Amino acid sequence: MTRHSTPCRGTTRHDTLQHAAACRNVPQRSTMRHKAPRRTETRHRMPRHATTRHDTPRHAMTCHNTPRRLPPRHMDSVVRIVEALESTDPGFTGTVPELARALGGCSTPGCRAVLGEPPEVPPAPPTLNHEQWLLFTQLLHHDAAAPESGAVLAPDGSTVALAPLFAGIEGALKRASGWSFPTTEPPVDALYAVTITEALATSFLLARDGDGNRATLGPGGCWDDVDDPQNYTLLGPPSPVPDAIANGAMDGVLLGAHLAREPIPLAELLRGYYGTDNGTEKGRPPSSYRRRDFGVLTGPGKLEEEVAAMLRVLRVLPPTQELLEEVGPEEVVAIARQAARDFTEVYVECPAIVPRCMWGARPYRGTPKPLTLPLGSVYIHHTFVPSAPCRTFTACARDMRAMQRFHQDTRGWDDIGYSFVVGSDGYLYQGRGWHWVGAHTKGYNSKGYGVGYVGDFSATLPDPDTIALVRDWLRPCAVRTGRLHHNYTLRGHRQMGHTDCPGNSLFHEIETWQGFEMEVEKPPLGPEPPTLLKTYKWRTAAPMGDREHEKDTASPGSRRWTRLQGWKRSYSPGAG
Structure with a gap:
């Protein structure tokens, strides 16, 4: 349920009569009682990207003839x-x-x-x-x-x-x-x-x-x-x-x-x-x-x-x-x-988590698969691309939209792959969140949360406060709230597949965290239900987003093989 917007933007109970001619068919009261959104996630009109007429609540009426705007x-x-x-x-x-x-x-x-x-x-x-x-x-x-x-x-x-x-x-x-x-x-x-x-x-x-x-x-x-x-x-x-x-x-x-x-x-x-x-x-x-x-x-x-x-x-x-x-x-x-x-x-x-509607997320494609809580693992990633940490809400929201576009449009996934993304602005950003299977660590998506730090941390570390968001806030919060087992294990993405993710510097950092496990867990006996809408096909130009490729069958010495070897493998797709 929400209660916020006024009957006419720019008016209050004190000036309703002044604007009555401009605001036809609008209740004359100082606030409107909004109905609760039917979905747990509400998409809103965000600047400079695609919207639909449903992005703005029907009850948030605007008086188009109002002479003055607040x-x-x-x-x-x-x-x-x-x-x-x-x-x-x-x-x-x-x-x-x-x-x-x-x-x-x-x-x-x-x-x-x-x-x-x-x-x-x-x-x-x-x-x-x-x-x-x-x-x-x-x-x-x-x-x-x-x-x-x-x-x-x-x-x-x-x-x-x-x-x-x-x-x-x-x-x-x-x-x-x-x-x-x-x-x-x-x-x-x-x-x-x-x-x-x-x-x-x-x-x-x-x-x-x-x-x-x-x-x-x-x-x-x-x-x-x-x-x-x-x-x-x-x-x-x-x-x-x-x-x-x-x-x-x-x-x-x-x-x-x-x-x-x-x-x-x-x-x-x-x-x-x-x-x-x-x-x-x-x-x-x-x-x-x-x-x-x-x-x-x-x-x-x-x-x-x-x-x-x-x-x-x-x-x-x-x-x-x-x-x-x-x-x-x-x-x-x-x-x-x-x-x-x-x-x-x-x-x-618990840390503050920016909801999807605040960073301008597209809707999930298809029907998300629920996780069975509590989970037993956390997998740490870095995005590699974007390679620079985001330090403001505006920059982090922009990076989230870019990664979601890449994951959906280029890789054909249902949504952004990560469970959560860590900005250097002091906030976590909701990806698939606490309750839905992600696409972050192939073969293990239903067993743990995938947490990605925005940036390339091959040679440098995130800011100390940004490291602490996951180490000292997110993980203990997840345990206290019953979303993560108290004896969970933490691993870097490279331990679960052929990748350098989360970069050498960040990987050596998480080796010191409580719960880190060097031994690699065995993959599930059966394949995880796929979440891909289409088979990902390799592009000759490195796309925006996580740029790490899967194993390629090109023959050694071929032009394609040479091109692929020139790309740094710092992120491996986690489709699943």
């Missing part, structure tokens, strides 16, 4: 708005986070109890144009049924809700200025209370009274267009803590803590944390480290302690008293423990 729902737009509001004469009193609270960014009972009642909504600041003001008011408008509706796309490809982000920043600024927070019993840490603990407490409290099928965390989602994001679609059943809220909350804690130590202009802080213009080739933006940094800052037990404290606060607040009438002290502790454990497992101990 800026993209992108963090760059937010930074420009904040920069304008921090000018010498913004036209309102107070801070930008206080303005965000006035517009509805802190409307929940717990947030109000900590930060106080919101100020009055001021007139439109003269430093903002009409479209910027409309966008800002839409993003901060509170919708309890669709908490992800106030989210924007960050340059690193993650989606961030602004309400918890600005609430955390305001809480930190008030603390740094010596502001006296309202007394709560028991006392709560304001930085966590206004960002994440109330949402977690509410989510798991509601799940307690449900039928056991209510989602407590997630899901993620996808944008209609990463160059001009306007509509965000959830990829599963909604919860009070979708990925966008989790990201915004973690960022609110991290940036709030930073401001408490070193006050700087907010626009400067946001620009430095998120980066601009889709990131930088010189290095990862700090936002791509949010999971690691939040885990370090929060520490073991802190989140559980704060969720328990917030539950006790909610017990005495009139709007939430009824929810906790039959919840005893021991159950409060149990709910807090479960909420903290689940959040930590999903958002701190």
Whole structure:
């Protein structure tokens, strides 16, 4: 289920009458209730490649006659708005986070109890144009049924809700200025209370009274267009803590803590944390480290302690008293423990994985074959081509599309072969994913996950942080979540076939990893069910993508044999 787009791009409840003539047959309300996608994977229109009319949800209607179009729902737009509001004469009193609270960014009972009642909504600041003001008011408008509706796309490809982000920043600024927070019993840490603990407490409290099928965390989602994001679609059943809220909350804690130590202009802080213009080739933006940094800052037990404290606060607040009438002290502790454990497992101990619809994947051809979990192996690859590591979301998404085109169009496979692909931007990219047989290690595709590092690592290694994504994050996460046996084995692709993959340098690196097995496992007794749509035929020109050929029957000395010997065999097809 998804709830994000407005009835007319560029309009809100406040200006519906102005645009009524331009937006015919559009419901006059501030948000539309989107229906859940029928598929677990939603394809969206991505820039500069083929689309169909089904790529954009039918309910994401656009008013073609609307005279004004809102800026993209992108963090760059937010930074420009904040920069304008921090000018010498913004036209309102107070801070930008206080303005965000006035517009509805802190409307929940717990947030109000900590930060106080919101100020009055001021007139439109003269430093903002009409479209910027409309966008800002839409993003901060509170919708309890669709908490992800106030989210924007960050340059690193993650989606961030602004309400918890600005609430955390305001809480930190008030603390740094010596502001006296309202007394709560028991006392709560304001930085966590206004960002994440109330949402977690509410989510798991509601799940307690449900039928056991209510989602407590997630899901993620996808944008209609990463160059001009306007509509965000959830990829599963909604919860009070979708990925966008989790990201915004973690960022609110991290940036709030930073401001408490070193006050700087907010626009400067946001620009430095998120980066601009889709990131930088010189290095990862700090936002791509949010999971690691939040885990370090929060520490073991802190989140559980704060969720328990917030539950006790909610017990005495009139709007939430009824929810906790039959919840005893021991159950409060149990709910807090479960909420903290689940959040930590999903958002701190497991790596972020970019879904297929965000990198612009084509659909799978045919019917995918499910894996039988847990699996017993992990096979490490390098892509060889692309030979350079991708260091931004834009570059990694482009490489993913190029490899999928090569695997489908040139090799005739059903989809990109890898289970997951590792970018040097701090993110994993979903290929076939956790549940579907890949085409990465011929003869072994149904026995393990194929994980490919983008780049040629014959003579060099990936960045240390990129190595750690698989070594320290993906593998332990897969074991904890039951997708990989605890006694799994790890091997390089070269051990399973005639290939140099994953390159000498990367292979020597993985030899030091836990679970590495030098002995080669025996191939399956019977052939794996084929996934090829056609027989792969060798091309005279080296194609884009993994350029490693299968054994060729050309006679030694022939022209074809000579040409084939000149190509470096660094990747062997894993059709299966």
